Amino acid sequence: MKRYLIFATLFFALYASGIFAFAQRPEETVASVPALDTFHEVIYQIWHEAYPKKDAAMLRKLLPDVEKGIANVASAPLPGILRDKTPVWDEGVRKLQSAGADYKAAAIAKDDAKLLNAAEVLHSRFEGLMRAIRPPLKELDEFHAVLYMLYHHILPDFGPGHIQKLAAELQQKMSALNEVQLPERLSDKDRDFKIARGLLSQSVDGLVQAVQSNDKNAVTKAVEAVHTNYQALEKIF
Numbered sequence: 001m002k003r004y005l006i007f008a009t010l011f012f013a014l015y016a017s018g019i020f021a022f023a024q025r026p027e028e029t030v031a032s033v034p035a036l037d038t039f040h041e042v043i044y045q046i047w048h049e050a051y052p053k054k055d056a057a058m059l060r061k062l063l064p065d066v067e068k069g070i071a072n073v074a075s076a077p078l079p080g081i082l083r084d085k086t087p088v089w090d091e092g093v094r095k096l097q098s099a100g101a102d103y104k105a106a107a108i109a110k111d112d113a114k115l116l117n118a119a120e121v122l123h124s125r126f127e128g129l130m131r132a133i134r135p136p137l138k139e140l141d142e143f144h145a146v147l148y149m150l151y152h153h154i155l156p157d158f159g160p161g162h163i164q165k166l167a168a169e170l171q172q173k174m175s176a177l178n179e180v181q182l183p184e185r186l187s188d189k190d191r192d193f194k195i196a197r198g199l200l201s202q203s204v205d206g207l208v209q210a211v212q213s214n215d216k217n218a219v220t221k222a223v224e225a226v227h228t229n230y231q232a233l234e235k236i237f
Contacts, residue, residue: 063104066104174200
């Protein structure tokens with residue numbers, strides 16, 4: 001009985017602090033879809049083995065794996081952190097399914113030329129889905145992971161202690177983001193990136209100041225500002 005009481009006390013303490021709640025949703029903050037990662041193994045065989053050799057027989061042999069992979073991707077849920085990507089994801093899935101249907105038709109018809117073309121399109125549609133959910137910068141993704149928990153899970157219940165902790169974490173992530181130099185392939189976005197990053201950085205500083213007051217309205221407004229400025233920065237990519 002004593003051990004049960006100790007466990008129960010620990011359980012509710014963790015739940016109240018939000019730790020237990022977070023532990024139940026670790027996948028929500030990971031910008032990844034496991035079914036898409038698994039399907040990459042099939043796409044790799046198509047694009048790096050069968051296609052370069054014009055091996056239509058291998059492409060036909062892979063048809064069951066293609067169908068299974070597409071079905072798994074289509075039924076896979078997006079993690080919470082990617083909820084704003086839903087429209088783009090859904091459109092990408094429809095294009096992937098269409099490419100899969102063309103691949104199947106060409107394979108069944110044993111039309112090698114069409115099958116090779118279909119394989120190329122299938123690869124392109126897969127890459128499109130990967131780009132739709134792939135974070136443009138590691139530091140931006142790490143910032144978003146903290147902001148997601150703050151905006152969607154902590155702010156609604158307004159736990160001042162947790163908000164203050166996550167605000168401090170955001171400030172740390174922002175420091176890392178402020179040091180980022182865009183790669184050459186993104187050089188055309190550098191000016192807009194720096195302007196948007198500056199606004200985001202200012203709103204993070206404003207949040208850190210607001211949480212000191214424990215004023216719900218001020219904190220909520222500050223979190224909303226961070227969220228809005230994050231979205232503006234992310235849209236640049």
